[in-house]
Amino acid sequence: MLESIAIIIFILITALAGYYFRLLTLSGSIAAFIVGAAAAFGFGLDGLFVLGFFFASSSFWSKFKGHKKKEFETKHAKGSRRDWRQVAANGGIAAIASIFYLLDPSQAWLIAFLIGLAAANSDTWASEIGSLSQKPPISLKTWKAIETGTSGAVSSLGTIAALSGSFTIALLAYMLFPLSTYEVLLVGTFGFTGNLLDSLSGAYFQAEYKCLACRSNVEASEHCGQPAILVKGWNFADNDFVNFFSGLASASVGMLLYILLA
Numbered sequence: 001m002l003e004s005i006a007i008i009i010f011i012l013i014t015a016l017a018g019y020y021f022r023l024l025t026l027s028g029s030i031a032a033f034i035v036g037a038a039a040a041f042g043f044g045l046d047g048l049f050v051l052g053f054f055f056a057s058s059s060f061w062s063k064f065k066g067h068k069k070k071e072f073e074t075k076h077a078k079g080s081r082r083d084w085r086q087v088a089a090n091g092g093i094a095a096i097a098s099i100f101y102l103l104d105p106s107q108a109w110l111i112a113f114l115i116g117l118a119a120a121n122s123d124t125w126a127s128e129i130g131s132l133s134q135k136p137p138i139s140l141k142t143w144k145a146i147e148t149g150t151s152g153a154v155s156s157l158g159t160i161a162a163l164s165g166s167f168t169i170a171l172l173a174y175m176l177f178p179l180s181t182y183e184v185l186l187v188g189t190f191g192f193t194g195n196l197l198d199s200l201s202g203a204y205f206q207a208e209y210k211c212l213a214c215r216s217n218v219e220a221s222e223h224c225g226q227p228a229i230l231v232k233g234w235n236f237a238d239n240d241f242v243n244f245f246s247g248l249a250s251a252s253v254g255m256l257l258y259i260l261l262a
Contacts, residue, residue: 004041007048011036014052023059027084035091042098043113046176050114051094053172054121057165058090061128089243090120093251111183111258115251118169118191123198123243125165130158140203151219151239152203166191186254194250201242208232 015033018024024032032055040048082090093116101109130137136145137153146153170188173179179187209218209228219239221228 007040007045008037011040011048018055018059022081024087025081025083028082028087031084031087032082032091035087035095038095038098039091039113042101043110043177047094047098047113049176050117050169050172051091054117054124054169055091057168058121058124058128061125064128064132085240086243089240090124090247091117092244093117093119093247097251107183108255108259108262110177111186112251112255114169114173114177114187115190115194115254116247118166118187119194119198119247119250120243121169122162122166122191122195123246126154126158126162126195126199129161130155133157140199147217150217151206151208151242152199152201154199162195163192166195183258186258190250190254190257193254194247197249198242198246201237201246202239204233205237206233206239206242207235207237 011033015024015029015036018032019026019029036048036051039051043050088095094113097109097113097116101113131148133148133155135155136148137150137155137158138144139146139150139153141152167188169191170184173187174184207219207221208231209221209223210216210231211218211223211226211228213224213226216223217231218228221230221235
């Protein structure tokens with residue numbers, strides 16, 4: 001009982017620290033507390049550690065050389081501070097898997113938990129590190145060079161970062177959980193697959209708008225203080241939507257494959 005209370009207090013302090021240091025908005029801090037509590041009660045301190053590593057490393061890379069990223073941050077609907085939607089988009093799969101693990105303590109839910117975090121880590125590292133590439137990224141839709149920061153584009157640096165982000169989670173999990181080599185490869189591979197699905201969805205389905213004031217293509221429905229016009233994708237398919245369902249798809253397929261081959 002005392003251990004559970006201590007864990008809850010630790011998660012609460014961490015969430016509030018994220019708000020204090022402007023890594024999270026207030027809603028993001030509340031969401032982070034909920035996701036952290038779910039992970040802790042589902043997979044214990046080890047699960048909380050993997051989740052914490054994801055949020056810490058993602059926050060680090062989002063702040064790393066932030067002055068170089070400001071020039072294209074205006075394309076996105078949100079900045080480097082994560083609100084509840086961003087927290088849910090990146091940590092929601094892990095939270096859901098944690099809750100289901102409490103109801104059904106199967107290794108398959110651990111695999112889903114880890115793939116969800118590996119996919120989120122892969123996508124975040126790809127975006128934050130890839131944006132520092134000296135060469136412009138290539139659009140997955142037109143296969144032509146495109147402006148840095150545009151969803152649905154890839155670069156060599158971003159791809160290496162995506163692989164590193166996914167397999168870092170897989171290797172960290174290998175040190176903390178009883179995983180076989182096959183399970184580690186499954187987590188790393190499907191985590192990276194989640195990033196690929198995110199990029200493809202960004203190229204073909206994610207909403208993109210044109211600002212009538214500055215004539216820039218942006219991901220926000222409002223820009224320069226006025227509504228922007230939808231020029232690509234679906235209105236509801238913003239970056240958070242794409243992140244969540246790319247992670248959900250990769251975790252679901254990876255979990256299913258694990259069950260079928262176990």
